Amino acid sequence: MNGKIFDLNEYAAKAREAAAEGIVMLKNDGPLLPLSKDTKVAIFGRSQFHYYKSGTGSGGMVNTRYVTGILEALEAEKCFVVNPAVKAVYESWMEEHPFEVGDGWAKEPWFQEEMPLEPEFVEAASKDSDAAIIVIGRTAGEDQDNKAEEGSYLLTKTELNMISEVCKVFKHTIVLLNVGNTIDMKWVEASNPSSVLYVWQGGQEGGSGIVDVLSGKVTPSGRLTDTIARNIEDYPSTANYGDDKRNFYAEDIYVGYRYFETFAKEKVLYPFGFGMSYTSFERKLDKLVETRDKVDVLVEVTNTGEYEGKEVVQIYCEAPQGRLGKPARVLCGFAKTKILSPKESVIVKISCPKYLFSSYDDSGVTGHRYSYVLEEGSYGIYIGRDVRQAEYAGSIDIAELTMVEALKEAMAPFVSYQRMKPAAGEGGQLHVAYEEVPMGTVDPMKRRGENIPKEIAYTGDKGLKLEDVSEGRTSMEDFIAQLSDEDLCCIVRGEGMCSSKVTPGTAGAFGGVTGRLSAFGIPLGCCADGPSGIRMDSGTYAFAMPNGTCLACSFNEELLKELYEFEGMELRKNNIDTLLGPGMNLHRNPLNGRNFEYFSEDPLVTGKMAAAQLKGMDKYGVTGTIKHFVCNNQEHSRNEVEAVISERALRELYLKGFEIAVKEGGAYSIMSTYGPVNGFWTASNYDLLTTILRGEWGFEGIVMTDWWARGNEPGGPADVKNTSAMVRCQNDLFMVTTDSEKNTWQDDSMEGISGGKTARAEFQRSAMNLCGTLMRMPAFLRSRGIETELDKQLKECIEEDEKELLEMRIVKVETETEIPAEWIDTQKGKSTLLQVVLVEEDASRLSFSCRIPSAGELSQIPLSIFRDKQLLKMITLTGKDSEWRTEILDLEPAFCSTYFLKFYFGQSGMEIKDCKIEIV
Ligand code: BGC
Numbered sequence: 077m078n079g080k081i082f083d084l085n086e087y088a089a090k091a092r093e094a095a096a097e098g099i100v101m102l103k104n105d106g107p108l109l110p111l112s113k114d115t116k117v118a119i120f121g122r123s124q125f126h127y128y129k130s131g132t133g134s135g136g137m138v139n140t141r142y143v144t145g146i147l148e149a150l151e152a153e154k155c156f157v158v159n160p161a162v163k164a165v166y167e168s169w170m171e172e173h174p175f176e177v178g179d180g181w182a183k184e185p186w187f188q189e190e191m192p193l194e195p196e197f198v199e200a201a202s203k204d205s206d207a208a209i210i211v212i213g214r215t216a217g218e219d220q221d222n223k224a225e226e227g228s229y230l231l232t233k234t235e236l237n238m239i240s241e242v243c244k245v246f247k248h249t250i251v252l253l254n255v256g257n258t259i260d261m262k263w264v265e266a267s268n269p270s271s272v273l274y275v276w277q278g279g280q281e282g283g284s285g286i287v288d289v290l291s292g293k294v295t296p297s298g299r300l301t302d303t304i305a306r307n308i309e310d311y312p313s314t315a316n317y318g319d320d321k322r323n324f325y326a327e328d329i330y331v332g333y334r335y336f337e338t339f340a341k342e343k344v345l346y347p348f349g350f351g352m353s354y355t356s357f358e359r360k361l362d363k364l365v366e367t368r369d370k371v372d373v374l375v376e377v378t379n380t381g382e383y384e385g386k387e388v389v390q391i392y393c394e395a396p397q398g399r400l401g402k403p404a405r406v407l408c409g410f411a412k413t414k415i416l417s418p419k420e421s422v423i424v425k426i427s428c429p430k431y432l433f434s435s436y437d438d439s440g441v442t443g444h445r446y447s448y449v450l451e452e453g454s455y456g457i458y459i460g461r462d463v464r465q466a467e468y469a470g471s472i473d474i475a476e477l478t479m480v481e482a483l484k485e486a487m488a489p490f491v492s493y494q495r496m497k498p499a500a501g502e503g504g505q506l507h508v509a510y511e512e513v514p515m516g517t518v519d520p521m522k523r524r525g526e527n528i529p530k531e532i533a534y535t536g537d538k539g540l541k542l543e544d545v546s547e548g549r550t551s552m553e554d555f556i557a558q559l560s561d562e563d564l565c566c567i568v569r570g571e572g573m574c575s576s577k578v579t580p581g582t583a584g585a586f587g588g589v590t591g592r593l594s595a596f597g598i599p600l601g602c603c604a605d606g607p608s609g610i611r612m613d614s615g616t617y618a619f620a621m622p623n624g625t626c627l628a629c630s631f632n633e634e635l636l637k638e639l640y641e642f643e644g645m646e647l648r649k650n651n652i653d654t655l656l657g658p659g660m661n662l663h664r665n666p667l668n669g670r671n672f673e674y675f676s677e678d679p680l681v682t683g684k685m686a687a688a689q690l691k692g693m694d695k696y697g698v699t700g701t702i703k704h705f706v707c708n709n710q711e712h713s714r715n716e717v718e719a720v721i722s723e724r725a726l727r728e729l730y731l732k733g734f735e736i737a738v739k740e741g742g743a744y745s746i747m748s749t750y751g752p753v754n755g756f757w758t759a760s761n762y763d764l765l766t767t768i769l770r771g772e773w774g775f776e777g778i779v780m781t782d783w784w785a786r787g788n789e790p791g792g793p794a795d796v797k798n799t800s801a802m803v804r805c806q807n808d809l810f811m812v813t814t815d816s817e818k819n820t821w822q823d824d825s826m827e828g829i830s831g832g833k834t835a836r837a838e839f840q841r842s843a844m845n846l847c848g849t850l851m852r853m854p855a856f857l858r859s860r861g862i863e864t865e866l867d868k869q870l871k872e873c874i875e876e877d878e879k880e881l882l883e884m885r886i887v888k889v890e891t892e893t894e895i896p897a898e899w900i901d902t903q904k905g906k907s908t909l910l911q912v913v914l915v916e917e918d919a920s921r922l923s924f925s926c927r928i929p930s931a932g933e934l935s936q937i938p939l940s941i942f943r944d945k946q947l948l949k950m951i952t953l954t955g956k957d958s959e960w961r962t963e964i965l966d967l968e969p970a971f972c973s974t975y976f977l978k979f980y981f982g983q984s985g986m987e988i989k990d991c992k993i994e995i996v
Contacts, residue, residue: 081866082649082873084141087619087642088281093294094639095278095285097386098626100298100351101271102261108248108270110292110354110383111156111207118159118205119147120198120242121235122166122188123213123254126175130277130608130623131256131672132184133218134583135659138609138620139945140280141877146211146252149283155291159205166191182219187227190234198245207248209290210239210269214255215277221318221669221711222257224308229667230260236267243267252286256623256672257663258304261345274298276626277672279608280619292354295385297412298629299351299462301676302663303333303344310343311335312496313665320713325721328495328513329728331664332677333463334403338498339508341464348678349390349407349462351629355381355418359389359459361469362423370429371472373409375459377424379416387413388631389459391426392466393433396453397506399441401498404506405463407680408432412632428457432680434480438488438723439514446723448480483772486763488516488723489754495722513722516754520762521790524804527766531837532557541597543860546851555847556840558596564839565825566590567598567846568803570780572812574613574974576886576913578602579651581614581976583783586809587850588859589816599850599859603701603745603780607657607673607689610646614911614976615945616881619646624659624685628675633688640692640700647698649870653853654745655693655700658686660733661708669711679729683736690741696866697854702737703747704782705758705769706730715786715794718752726753735773744777744849748807750785757794759810760787760801770806778849780809784821796821800828804835808842814973884909884976889920892994900991904984912993914973922967922977924991925960928953938982943967944975953986960989966996 101109111117127145130136150158169191178184202208212235216222226232231239240263243249249269253259256277264272273296275286288294308314312327312335327335333348362374373391391409395402408428416422433455434448442449454473460466492515499509535557544550559567571577572584582604588594605611610618621627621643627636647655659673660682668674675682690700707719707730721730737743748758748765758764759781769775781787786794787801799810803825813820828834850856857864863871874882887893887910900908914920928937933955941948948965967975 080873081869082645084619090639090642091279091619091621092281092284092288094627094630094635095282095622096288096294097630097632097635098276098278098298098622099285099289099296100274100300100629101296102274102346102350102352103264103269103272104352105270106248107354108207108250109290111290113155114157115207116157116159116205117150117207117209118162118201119150119209119211120162120193120238121211121213122170122190123211125166125170126188126213127283128213128215128254128256128277129279129282129620131215131217131669132220133182133670134605134611135607135657135670135673136217137605137611137613138618139612139615140620141617143280143620144283146254146283146286149287153284153287153291155287159201161204162201165197182217184215186216186222187214187232190232190238192234193238193241195241198241202245207250208242208246209250209252210242211252211254214259216256216669217672218670219711222667224667229308231263236263239263239269240267243269250290257625258302258666260308261304262306276629277623278626279622282622292383295354295383296351297353297386297388299349299388299631300346301348301625301628301678301681302666303336303348303677304346305336305343306345308666310340311665317665317667318710318712319717321716322718322720323710324493325719325725326493326495328722328725330403330496331662331729333405337463338404338506344464347462347464349388349460353385353387355379355383355385357387361459364457364470366472370427371457373426373428373457373459373469375424375426376421377413377416378421379418382418384415384417386415389413389424389426390462390466391428392458392460392463393428394456394458395433395435396451396455397498397500398451398453400435400437400451402435405458405466406432407678410631412630431480436724436727442477444479444482446485447482450474450478450480452476484767485516485518486723486767487726487754487761488518489513489720490516491720493720520756520767523767524762528835529837529841531835532840534560542847542851543597545847546856552844552848556843559840559843561826561829561836563592564829564836564843565819566816567593567843568799568809568825568839569813569816569819569823570809570811571814571816573783573972576911576974579604579612580881580884580911581612581616582652583611583656584812586780587846587855597859598847599853599855601653601850601853601855602651603654603656604652605657606655606700607659610650610652610655612650613944614881614884615978616650617877623672624675625672628681628685631681633684636685636688637692640689641695644693644696644698645870647693648696648854648866649873651854651858653698653855655698656703656747657700658689658702659704660686660702660737661704662730662733664709668709670708679732680736682733683740686733686737687741690737690743694742699745700743701745701747701780702734702743704749705734705746705779706749706764707753708749708751715750718755720754731768738773738775744852746777746779748779748781748785750782752788752794755791757786757788759785759807760798760805762805765806776848778808778845779806780811781807783811797823799823799825800834803828803842804838806842806845808845880907880909884911886911886913887993888913889993889995890915892992895991895993897989897991900979900988902981902984902986902988904981907978907980910977912975912977914970914995917969917973918995919969920967921994921996922965923962925962925989926951926953927960927987928955928957928985929987935985936983937986939986940980940982941965942978942980
């Protein structure tokens, strides 16, 4: 604690706590863990040296100051003695087998070649160690799904051999899974290690969190947020996953435990909610209190074991099968206790809204089509450690069919297919039957046509500023009346990546992107990836959080809120208004590459975790853009692949988490997806973005596209230029163009307004959504030059290594731009950072002359030039270079026409002149 409001050590401590709390222990025979102090451990598996802090793609690109991996943490914490001989063998093998980075976007391999183990080597190691730790590492991510192949979802032969050899020889073996999502686990039965732990990808403090659990400093309390089945084929979604064009969600609401507990218990290796502890707990129902809308379950939890620890109490509901058919169990509430000492008890109260017991009738079989209903019968309440072991605690009786909420048809499928439904067989055992999915009857575009808002008459500039709206001097409508069609077209275009108008290296700028818009006092909002920390491609450091799955497995909302308060401060400090996250898609299938960014197969866990993060960030006036709305459930063909899905599955599962984040978490920024759901690309899906999101949930905020996502006309193909189709559905922002005034993507906004495809009033509505949202963001303070006490305090927390970034200059290049010599600080140890903004994604050339005018013959002065953190060239001038010499560096075209150059001088004494960048 250094007295500062934003303390990186406190941040790290909280992240370490979260990384430890997300760890799920699946097995602990002996019990072997916790390891006693000074245990001598032999560590196998190369991932001990290359810890995966997160998965790949936009969600993993956080430039951290450090990452503490497993071996580093084990050595630093000095709890155990690491067998040096084993370590040395790995180190020398890795010299010949370096880490393979992969070449470019989404090219990082899922795994790294593992060192084959000779039995004699393992034998020798065992003689010299008390226990073995085996580390398995995996990655996957954006644009790179997992595959049911060796090296991805399955272990490789070398890895299997490593586990089996080590388990054969060592009495005590611990397998640590440094992975983004659940993987095949059949090898546990085959090799029978003593302990197995999912340690996930725990962010930059991950290794330390692991050691805390191994040493017993922290008793494991993470629980699986997914079911682990025996085979990938056992997941009901697998049969309809991975297509290029269309996936039928035939499993319907029977995702994860909803399927396995209803139909196929025997296929489960580890049930949803499962996770072991060093201690044991007893759960006793204290009271069940039913009121009109909810059931409060009060549970007395007692620590009956020998270690202190936390317990996750889970409440499941078993609804009567009724006419709709229901999963055997649905999670309706959960709570995490505080740390309980041995013998200590606590009573936790878990409120379960009846809304979560109810089902959505999309066929009308109950007589209430398009409504949430509680069918008559007895609703069993189960309290448990996990879904399988949850014990019956009582029930509530619903005497007659009760309508919980009447809604309307929205987002229905228009392609026929069959979906799963339970049918009772012998002895009442449920088995899988199928029924035709109810088809849509309403044309969403007709609905849109009937709900076009009233146009506000254009007034031209009346001198009204956005501040006049916030101060109550004018109405939002009168303010918006001043915007011309051109302004309206510009305001719905976000700019990026790496717009020079906002924090360097971030994903996008929005709002006051043109001179005219900013003259109206419309601020420039800034957004950055997300979700596990801030991505700034400029090289600015940020903090990397544990991944979404790890955080969710903690089942600890309070912890997530506290952790994301730090994130909130970090965003605010960097002038970023919204983090592009949390990621909220369900783990429909273990193979989705982005599962690491998402939380769970269950919508309640997903919604609660997102709400907790949002509340944390909100404390500091910033927010998160929840994504990807909705059904971004695979990366393969993500621009094209259509989710064909029932209204029931959408509402009970895929939309539910988002609904919780909006209603409970107060979300006011959402990102739609790249792909289509039931015929409409989500950015142009009226029912999704207007009927449900705003109409039903009362969302007041903005919707942005995913980056360069497309929209379509009913029945037509999707096009990135189709902004007017997006705006009329209230996808308010197209992300991203390089220059909104120049309309770099040549979108159809202007033709849309003038040709009547989209009403001017609809553009005005999006402009209002944007302005209203920006007024809530720190951007509004920045645009008015207001520095709050909080901002002052945060400014004081700027670290030394961030200062160069604050002084970064922007170099705009149309054809050729001179860089003034005085911009480049040539003093020893100094670096100069430039953000180069080209008009197009062209190749460019950096040239300059340099010399050391007065130096001894043996002097050496090094200059390193980096582009986007990669060393381009190191030039060392010597005493012989007293005359000017010219350096020329040819640079490849830049991603999104922006790149960062850095000059670093190892010694003083060099002079630079005629520095310029030109397009070639
Ligand atoms: C991803 C988003 C991300 C955006 C900006 C897209 O490729 O799908 O999740 O926020 O890029 O980086």
